Amino acid sequence: MTYFPEEVLEHIFDFLSSHQDRNAVSMVCKSWFRVERWSRQRVFIGNCYAIRPERLVARFPRLRSLTLKGKPHFADFNLVPHDWGGFVQPWIEAMAKSCKELEELRLKRMVVSDESLELLSRSFPNFKSLVLVTCEGFTTAGLASVAANCRDLRELDLQENEVEDRKGHWLSCFPDTCTSLVSLNFACLKGEVNLGALERLVARCRNLRSLRVNGAVPMETLEKILARAPQLVDLGIGSYNHEPNSVAYTKFRNTILTCKSIKSLSGFLEVFPRCLPAIYPVCLSITSLNLSYAPGIRGSELVKLIRHCHKLQRLWILDAIADKGLEVVASTCKELRELRVFPSLFGAENAAVTEKGLVAISVGCPKLHSLLYFCHQMTNAALITVAKNCPHFSRFRLCILDPQKPDANTQQPLDEGFGAIVQSCRGLRRLSLSGLLTDQVFLYIGMYAEQLEMLSVAFAGETDKGMLYVLNGCKNLRKLEIRDSPFGDVALLMDVGKYETMRSLWMSSCNVTLAGCKTLAIKMPRLNVEIINEFNDMEVEEEENLCDSQKVEKMYVYRTLDGPRQDAPNFVTRL
Amino acid sequence: MEKQELGLEITELRLGLPTSDVCSKKRGYSELTDENSLSNEEQQQHQQQQHKNLNKAQIVGWPPVRSYRKKINKTGSKGSDCGKMYVKVSKDGAPILRKIDLNTHKGYADLVVQFEELFGCFAVEGGVLRDYSDKSEFVPIYEDKDGDWMLLGDVPWEMFIESCKRLRIMRRTEALELKY
Numbered sequence: 001m002t003y004f005p006e007e008v009l010e011h012i013f014d015f016l017s018s019h020q021d022r023n024a025v026s027m028v029c030k031s032w033f034r035v036e037r038w039s040r041q042r043v044f045i046g047n048c049y050a051i052r053p054e055r056l057v058a059r060f061p062r063l064r065s066l067t068l069k070g071k072p073h074f075a076d077f078n079l080v081p082h083d084w085g086g087f088v089q090p091w092i093e094a095m096a097k098s099c100k101e102l103e104e105l106r107l108k109r110m111v112v113s114d115e116s117l118e119l120l121s122r123s124f125p126n127f128k129s130l131v132l133v134t135c136e137g138f139t140t141a142g143l144a145s146v147a148a149n150c151r152d153l154r155e156l157d158l159q160e161n162e163v164e165d166r167k168g169h170w171l172s173c174f175p176d177t178c179t180s181l182v183s184l185n186f187a188c189l190k191g192e193v194n195l196g197a198l199e200r201l202v203a204r205c206r207n208l209r210s211l212r213v214n215g216a217v218p219m220e221t222l223e224k225i226l227a228r229a230p231q232l233v234d235l236g237i238g239s240y241n242h243e244p245n246s247v248a249y250t251k252f253r254n255t256i257l258t259c260k261s262i263k264s265l266s267g268f269l270e271v272f273p274r275c276l277p278a279i280y281p282v283c284l285s286i287t288s289l290n291l292s293y294a295p296g297i298r299g300s301e302l303v304k305l306i307r308h309c310h311k312l313q314r315l316w317i318l319d320a321i322a323d324k325g326l327e328v329v330a331s332t333c334k335e336l337r338e339l340r341v342f343p344s345l346f347g348a349e350n351a352a353v354t355e356k357g358l359v360a361i362s363v364g365c366p367k368l369h370s371l372l373y374f375c376h377q378m379t380n381a382a383l384i385t386v387a388k389n390c391p392h393f394s395r396f397r398l399c400i401l402d403p404q405k406p407d408a409n410t411q412q413p414l415d416e417g418f419g420a421i422v423q424s425c426r427g428l429r430r431l432s433l434s435g436l437l438t439d440q441v442f443l444y445i446g447m448y449a450e451q452l453e454m455l456s457v458a459f460a461g462e463t464d465k466g467m468l469y470v471l472n473g474c475k476n477l478r479k480l481e482i483r484d485s486p487f488g489d490v491a492l493l494m495d496v497g498k499y500e501t502m503r504s505l506w507m508s509s510c511n512v513t514l515a516g517c518k519t520l521a522i523k524m525p526r527l528n529v530e531i532i533n534e535f536n537d538m539e540v541e542e543e544e545n546l547c548d549s550q551k552v553e554k555m556y557v558y559r560t561l562d563g564p565r566q567d568a569p570n571f572v573t574r575l
Numbered sequence: 576m577e578k579q580e581l582g583l584e585i586t587e588l589r590l591g592l593p594t595s596d597v598c599s600k601k602r603g604y605s606e607l608t609d610e611n612s613l614s615n616e617e618q619q620q621h622q623q624q625q626h627k628n629l630n631k632a633q634i635v636g637w638p639p640v641r642s643y644r645k646k647i648n649k650t651g652s653k654g655s656d657c658g659k660m661y662v663k664v665s666k667d668g669a670p671i672l673r674k675i676d677l678n679t680h681k682g683y684a685d686l687v688v689q690f691e692e693l694f695g696c697f698a699v700e701g702g703v704l705r706d707y708s709d710k711s712e713f714v715p716i717y718e719d720k721d722g723d724w725m726l727l728g729d730v731p732w733e734m735f736i737e738s739c740k741r742l743r744i745m746r747r748t749e750a751l752e753l754k755y
Contacts, residue, residue: 074636076639076641076642077635077636077637077639077640077641077642078635078636078642079635079636134641134643160641160643160644161643162643188643269647292644293644293647293648295647295648318648342640342644342648343638343640344648345638345640345645345648345649374638374640399638399639401638403634403637432639456639458637458639483636484634
């Protein structure tokens with residue numbers, strides 16, 4: 001292979017799409033490293049503090065697409081203080097200097113300022129795609145810069161971000177010459193948008209395939225948009241609340257029939273359930289349905305809708321659907337691959353799903369491989385049945401709403417149930433546990449979950465052995481996050497080398513002490529060991545008065561090439 | 576931060592009924608049990624007790640649902656089929672909580688009248704919510720979306736019902752202790 005000219009190598013490497021493959025070839029020899037780095041276009045960085053941006057741009061000058069993740073996953077549930085970090089600004093600055101060919105930026109759980117968005121919009125002439133998931137720190141002013149300055153923007157996808165509304169007309173900032181949009185998702189914005197500007201934008205972007213609007217877009221506007229864009233494949237409905245005998249509704253009902261390409265429906269941010277029949281015809285061909293943002297729809301109405309969804313592969317829904325509704329899903333949606341059932345947290349108190357709904361799904365939908373299920377109770381028997389019926393799970397996340405709730409029938413821990421899942425689903429990559437669990441479940445996980453990459457633990461286990469079973473057994477473990485479980489220094493320090501094979505470890509409200517964390521930090525210089533003490537607003541000097549044997553509230557450990565980060569706030573102590 | 580002005584006491588998550596004087600910290604499992612000192616049976620009993628306690632307490636970050644989603648599900652539907660906005664109301668000294676549908680009220684005055692009916696605790700003068708710093712034994716507060724406890728009446732009514740998660744009618748003496 002050393003006789004191949006580099007152009008040939010580069011051509012061969014072009015066929016490698018997965019990050020793992022490209023990482024592997026880059027380590028074969030110096031010349032392959034060189035060829036690979038010059039031709040690499042897409043980079044994924046799962047922890048933005050694992051490496052400094054300067055290193056990234058130095059190695060991959062021809063970078064076109066960057067994916068970055070910032071805060072630890074438990075930040076989603078308010079376990080990480082607000083200004084912990086995860087700023088995108090240094091990355092954009094570094095790339096603005098050295099990676100002018102950037103076309104795509106995908107960020108998750110990062111802090112994005114308007115300044116960053118402005119810099120982004122001015123620095124990369126070929127910029128095409130911005131995807132922000134669960135980010136924060138920006139306002140509609142930042143969006144306005146992106147709209148105004150990115151001449152070739154194809155995709156602006158905002159998912160579940162906290163965006164401050166500045167009342168500007170960011171949508172109007174798309175110039176009249178902008179016709180390139182393929183995907184626009186602003187469902188998470190809370191404020192008004194210029195409806196006329198939206199209609200005109202849609203009218204001139206003939207390649208628009210995906211449009212998800214926010215609750216400020218009324219049915220009348222949506223109808224006009226659909227009339228102009230019958231080619232839409234993915235539709236997110238905003239306001240859906242007219243009387244069924246109104247003119248607006250009648251028009252909408254007729255227009256949507258012309259949209260024969262819709263495969264994915266979501267939104268319904270403000271919904272009048274009696275209007276749902278208008279979308280029944282569309283339901284016949286959709287493969288993806290997200291009703292999880294629509295708490296006003298009763299179970300019976302959900303069921304009526306679902307009965308039309310024969311081709312559904314992905315369903316996100318609230319537990320208002322209840323076990324009976326899930327039985328309908330099981331008998332209607334034979335192609336189902338992904339199911340997420342979210343809890344209705346307020347109101348709708350009688351709505352609930354239990355183990356019965358899950359079992360019904362497992363019987364009716366054998367292709368199911370991804371599950372997120374919030375329920376009121378579970379049993380070992382049900383989990384064992386599910387494991388038998390659906391051996392193809394790659395993601396299995398079960399959340400029983402009462403922490404440490406035992407098997408609803410036998411009052412036993414749910415060790416056997418989860419054990420059956422890991423034993424049967426050999427391809428399991430992600431697992432979240434809940435309910436009453438002893439060390440036994442971790443023994444099973446360590447024994448059987450060979451492909452497991454991410455494990456989430458809450459209120460589980462009895463002794464350090466639990467954590468050790470997992471660390472010893474799961475060879476492919478990348479992320480381990482644990483809260484409120486009795487694991488301490490012994491488990492933490494048994495195999496410190498393990499953490500360099502993982503992306504990160506999170507432990508909060510466990511039995512790990514400051515001494516244990518310090519020991520870990522000393523033994524493993526290539527790990528960052530961060531202690532978060534958010535209730536301690538005092539000076540840093542006070543930290544030294546903290547007794548070593550004191551338990552640590554929150555600890556976040558991650559491998560890094562670049563040592564302790566410089567932007568950590570006061571309440572984060574780097575050991 | 577507002578929380579500190581009110582004193583941590585008011586924001587501490589509580590295990591058990593509102594009248595109990597015991598305020599446990601919201602620290603999770605590890606502080607509640609000490610494995611080594613309990614026999615197996617005791618451990619199981621203790622676990623069951625913890626389970627019951629955890630059941631009633633509000634645990635930070637549980638259930639693991641993104642705050643974005645929690646907000647949507649709270650303020651989401653305004654359709655006429657689902658125009659109810661029930662929130663719990665607790666009153667210091669009364670062991671049983673009540674529920675009030677905020678949507679059936681047009682404003683604070685209305686709401687206070689219902690407090691009177693349910694708990695008989697307010698001096699409502701002429702049906703208008705007076706400055707209750709001088710007259711009544713109780714102070715009405717509410718918990719907002721961010722988890723902060725706020726004094727009733729500061730913000731416009733519409734804003735209030737959007738963000739109110741629960742109400743508490745607190746003894747004035749407790750409120751006084753929090754000021755310093």
